[in-house]
Amino acid sequence: MLLKIFIILLSLVHCNLFCKQIIKLGVEDINYYPIYGAYNFDGIKMKDYEGLVADILKFYNKSQNDFEIVFNPRPIKRLYMEFLDSKSDLDAKFPDNPLWKDKLKIQSKQKILYSDPILEYTDGAFVFHENKKIALNEIRKIGTLSGFDLINYDTLINNKKTILEEYNNVNILFEKLLTKSVDMIYLNKSLVECFCQREKKNSQILFRSDFPNSKGYYYISTFKYPQFIKSFNLFIKQKKGDINNINQYYKKYKCN
Template sequence: MRKLLTAGLLLILSCGQAVAGPTYVLGVEALNYYPHYSNEGGQYSGFARELFDSFAKAQGYSFEYRALPVARLYESFFAGELDFKYPDNQQWQEGKRKGLNISYSAPIVSYTDGVLVLPANKGKGVERLKQLGTVRGFTPWDYLGLVEKGQIKLQEVNSFQQSLLQGINSRVDGVYMNAEVGRYQLNTVLKQPDALLFDEALPNSKGFYSLSTTKHAQVIDEFNQFLKEHSAEVAALKTKYGLQ
């Protein structure tokens, strides 16, 4: 009887091992970038978490979300220490991507990065921007030329809330960040929905976030297929989080 029980237990364990899929390390940004994603309290959440969890469940995989500061996340990814990186875009830090075989998913969600200003200053042009607030690790690409010429000085802080408060209190002339993140932070976190407004007339960047890897191109193919087959669910998820 004992031999039969032992054999049965081994069979159950072996079956469990057979159906258990791999666990991949997905490098993410250690930021409160809600509604896109957040690592507040050490728990990864938001649109990205729901999307990747749904994909992993459908494929029988699991993701370990490893939150890192933005600069370190790039270093770890380029060094091959992570299975995947999100968000990513092949235009970011292009010089460091040379020689690396990186696979990118289809566009997942769009983004618009630009400047939020006091309502009274909206539409007054880039000439009035002398002090530009931003978060460490984020590059205001549209303003680098002006920064290099000394026409704009960057004021870097550690969080989006701090940067927005700088703008609200007129310590900077504008705050550079993602439009959706700025709107959420103002409405939900700071409870000051109209304290700053996104100025569409100022230079801004539009693009898409993708999932990337240097190791598992076949999983990227599977993820792209998942996006196609579950397009309605993905669209509903974007609507839930106010994204496009």
């Protein structure tokens, strides 16, 4: 009996010294590969969350002994609602940005903390090459991912002359654009450039820099674990060179 008690106490002491705090990270259940996602280029579900950001976060897990990030994919619209619910089992969210869903965050009354920037992004408009000179007010159908915010397109969409079509699959958006079923799609610039490079569509899909676009950074957010944010920010500072190498690897090898 004493031996059993000793073993239990020893295991508790061992866990206090070496067990990591699990961080259930809510992530978007979309095929945004190679940036991040639960699906590959062909839209096939992968066994794990993969991509550039996933590799950075997995590298964080290996680089310290305090926290272990576990990916929890959710549909985009559901992810925010679940994350902001204090009763949710999600501990943190990626991607996030202080400017996203600001009204929803205010309503939740949660004190949300953000990590240092992880990855820069540009979201914007892409058109079929035949529409390279189309005016913004001539756009009649816009395609984007379900749950995405189209910043500075409210007036265009609310005038009832322009229809917003939302899809859960990036490949469907590319198909809709290439078959001229929509006039433009609104997506991450790096994602579209990678697709065009892989599928040899650089001359067919064009970025309209003169249309409204959104630039910023992806962050991790939480209101439950401030120490996790401190730990992750330290990782970003200390491993800046390694993180840059991961970024360069994806740019060089994953879009060919």
